[in-house]
Amino acid sequence: MSDGRLLIGQRRYSSWSFRGWLAVRLAGLDVAIEVARFVRPAPTPLIAGTSPNELVPYLEHRGARVWESLAVCDYCAEIEPSLWPADRVARAYARSIAAEMHSGFRALRQNMWMNLGRDYSGLGRTAETLADIARVEAAWAGAKQLSEATGPYLFGATLTVADIMYAPVVTRFLTWRPAISAATQAYVDAVRAHPLVAEWYDGAAREPVHWLVAEYEKTPNC
Numbered sequence: 001m002s003d004g005r006l007l008i009g010q011r012r013y014s015s016w017s018f019r020g021w022l023a024v025r026l027a028g029l030d031v032a033i034e035v036a037r038f039v040r041p042a043p044t045p046l047i048a049g050t051s052p053n054e055l056v057p058y059l060e061h062r063g064a065r066v067w068e069s070l071a072v073c074d075y076c077a078e079i080e081p082s083l084w085p086a087d088r089v090a091r092a093y094a095r096s097i098a099a100e101m102h103s104g105f106r107a108l109r110q111n112m113w114m115n116l117g118r119d120y121s122g123l124g125r126t127a128e129t130l131a132d133i134a135r136v137e138a139a140w141a142g143a144k145q146l147s148e149a150t151g152p153y154l155f156g157a158t159l160t161v162a163d164i165m166y167a168p169v170v171t172r173f174l175t176w177r178p179a180i181s182a183a184t185q186a187y188v189d190a191v192r193a194h195p196l197v198a199e200w201y202d203g204a205a206r207e208p209v210h211w212l213v214a215e216y217e218k219t220p221n222c
Contacts, residue, residue, distance in 0.1 A: 004061035005032045007050055011204035013038065013216050015114040015168030018200060019069040020057025022164045025196050026083060027076035029061055037211050070102045073161045083164075085155045090147045094155060094162040097139045101165040108132035112176040114168050115216050116204040121177035123220040130178070136169055137184050144183070152190035159194065167191060 006024050008017035024031060036046040036056065043054050051058035051067050059066040059075065066075045077083035085091045107128035112120070143154040143162060151157030154166075170191045173180060180188070191197055 002032045003030045004059065004064075005034055006060075007034045007036060007047065007056055007058040009036055009044075009047070009056045010038055010207060010211055010213075011035070011200055012116050012207055012211075013114055013213065014056060015109075015171075016069045017056045018114075018168050018171075019164050020059065020072040021200065022159070022167060022196055023069075023073040023076040023083065023161065024059065026159060026164070027080040029059075029076065029079065031059070031061055038213050040213060040215065068102075070098060070161075070165070073098070073164055077161060082158060083161050085147065085160055087147070090143075090155055093143060093146050094160055097143065098162050098165040100139065101169070105132045105136070105169075108136070108169070108172065111220070112172045112178070113216060114171055115175055116171060116201055118175060118217065119177075120175055120220060123222065124176050125178060126222065133178050133180070136166070137181060140166070140184060140187055144187075152187070154187070159191075159196075163191065167197065170197075 006020060006029075008014060008021055011018070021033070036044050038044050047056055047058070048054040052065075053067050055067065057067070057069060057072055059072050061075075064075065066072050073083065085094050107126060111124040111126050111129040140154060147155045153159055154162050170188050173184075173188050174192060192201075
């Protein structure tokens, strides 16, 4: 019997679910994974009837109830402290860019939405979106420089909460193919090659065709 459950949305689209799922898996929590097919118009009844904020991810674990992706990540880091960098200064930077991702980058989210099954190369490049991408690249470069990371990820050889929070941005860069630096591309490739990220992509590919959501499958105007 598991220690709880994690409710997530469709893997093809749900960036916030991806973050929560990665944190849970990296922390080794023994929870059942429940996937809610999105209903349009929202809300999705299963999510609305389960999660206090009517959003995913939603985690139940040994009596704890946790919602909001960053809160799920922080809860998992209490169980697996290596999800934050050990160094105090690096950890402060990681917390800051993780929080920045949680609250910012609105244009990137709106104009380059997460869809693991489409190729939108060259599209979505509004001025605001490109500014968000430039800031993401600067945040990633800053992490690498600060930590003097020798591994492929932002703070070394293993994924941290910072990597988790930006993992859906990696998927966006793969779907939309904006112009990015060689260093950024190397990081994108490393995250995509991680076994858990590959597992998430495989799960998305197995979702049935009738789960497709028209508003996320539309062809952008620009």
